[in-house]
Amino acid sequence: MRALPCARLLTLSACLLAASPALAEQIYEGTAGNARIVMALDDDKGEVSGHYFYRATRLDIDLAGERHGNAVTLASQITGDHLTLTQSAATLSGTLTTAKDQSLPVSLHPAAPPRDLPQDLPPKLEPYEKLQLAGLSLAPQEQAKLGGKTIRWYREGVTGLRLFRLESGYPAPAMAAINHALARQHWENVSASLGCTGSDGHSGLDMSQASTPWLGTHVVSYTWSSSWDCAHAAHPDFGTEGHSFDAITGRELTLDAVLPFDKGAIPAQDSDAWYAYRDKVFAPRLIALLRRYHPQEMKVPAKGADDDCDYTQADVWNFPSWSLGPKGLWVGAIFPRVMRPCDSPDWAIIPWSALAVKP
Numbered sequence: 001m002r003a004l005p006c007a008r009l010l011t012l013s014a015c016l017l018a019a020s021p022a023l024a025e026q027i028y029e030g031t032a033g034n035a036r037i038v039m040a041l042d043d044d045k046g047e048v049s050g051h052y053f054y055r056a057t058r059l060d061i062d063l064a065g066e067r068h069g070n071a072v073t074l075a076s077q078i079t080g081d082h083l084t085l086t087q088s089a090a091t092l093s094g095t096l097t098t099a100k101d102q103s104l105p106v107s108l109h110p111a112a113p114p115r116d117l118p119q120d121l122p123p124k125l126e127p128y129e130k131l132q133l134a135g136l137s138l139a140p141q142e143q144a145k146l147g148g149k150t151i152r153w154y155r156e157g158v159t160g161l162r163l164f165r166l167e168s169g170y171p172a173p174a175m176a177a178i179n180h181a182l183a184r185q186h187w188e189n190v191s192a193s194l195g196c197t198g199s200d201g202h203s204g205l206d207m208s209q210a211s212t213p214w215l216g217t218h219v220v221s222y223t224w225s226s227s228w229d230c231a232h233a234a235h236p237d238f239g240t241e242g243h244s245f246d247a248i249t250g251r252e253l254t255l256d257a258v259l260p261f262d263k264g265a266i267p268a269q270d271s272d273a274w275y276a277y278r279d280k281v282f283a284p285r286l287i288a289l290l291r292r293y294h295p296q297e298m299k300v301p302a303k304g305a306d307d308d309c310d311y312t313q314a315d316v317w318n319f320p321s322w323s324l325g326p327k328g329l330w331v332g333a334i335f336p337r338v339m340r341p342c343d344s345p346d347w348a349i350i351p352w353s354a355l356a357v358k359p
Helices: 012-019 127-133 172-194 272-293 335-342
Strands: 026-032 037-045 047-054 061-068 071-075 082-090 091-097 102-108 140-144 149-154 162-168 203-212 219-228 238-244 321-325 330-333 349-351
Touching: 026 071, 026 091, 026 127, 037 061, 037 102, 037 127, 061 238, 082 102, 149 172, 149 335, 162 172, 162 203, 162 219, 172 219, 203 272, 219 321, 272 349, 321 349
Parallel strands: 238 321
Antiparallel strands: 026 037, 026 102, 037 047, 047 061, 061 071, 071 082, 082 091, 091 102, 140 149, 149 162, 203 219, 219 238, 321 330, 330 349
């Protein structure tokens, strides 16, 4: 899979995944003083990197250091914690010294497989991430009626993140499939939130919330918007990701299925051919549609104009955010960082009559 640069990714979870490739980590659990902790370490020829979390808060804390024989020294840039550990067989013991010079005894042993895991977790979570989520739950909250259909909101208690589920208005098998996907997306955002610790040691998430869904006759669609300032990210960022479902089959829709510009089969997502298709076919054809329906907004800005958002650039439409609604398909342009205020214009809607999927 070809990874997009972090600045071009739509969501915090995608950004963290791109910035932190999976390593073969050794995972420990135990205590620091009276607090229960989980720690993951990777040893690359004496250079040790990793992270840990307190079970009470679940927030990820970075670690980096060295190994010399059985002695391991580690430090966190986020909290200023220092650890001096000694390995004996499969265990680690030693001292954690906080930035305030408080010393806590540390005792760690290999972590047991996580128990009490929530249902409907995303399939690609690492063992450390699963341990972060173990024991958490989604609490049902208020119902809402939308166009004769019923949804219920659910909230995760540690992060406070909320997402709806369907309760009535569509075929039961379709609702079950959609709710399963929604639960996975809910936990994906919870995991990403716990993985984003700010430079002050608290959550680096400024905002992360789902929109009220649009419940069409045959389509369910919503967006999830986030803004974050994680300690090891290059800079603060934000993004919006849309999810849309066929409410008859329960399948999640793709933008290439909603707006196909090739009469043949669309290349497999994330393949080289798909990236070439998005660059050479999809973006130019999308621009042509936007020019047809929004000619004023799609004009090239005059030189020196205060509003210099140029929506005629193909690369800002290669991988747009998107969602479906009463008027049709909304697509959100994604600009390089210096032009990010131009992202996701509200007017960029393509009517249902131009789409392969109908309302």
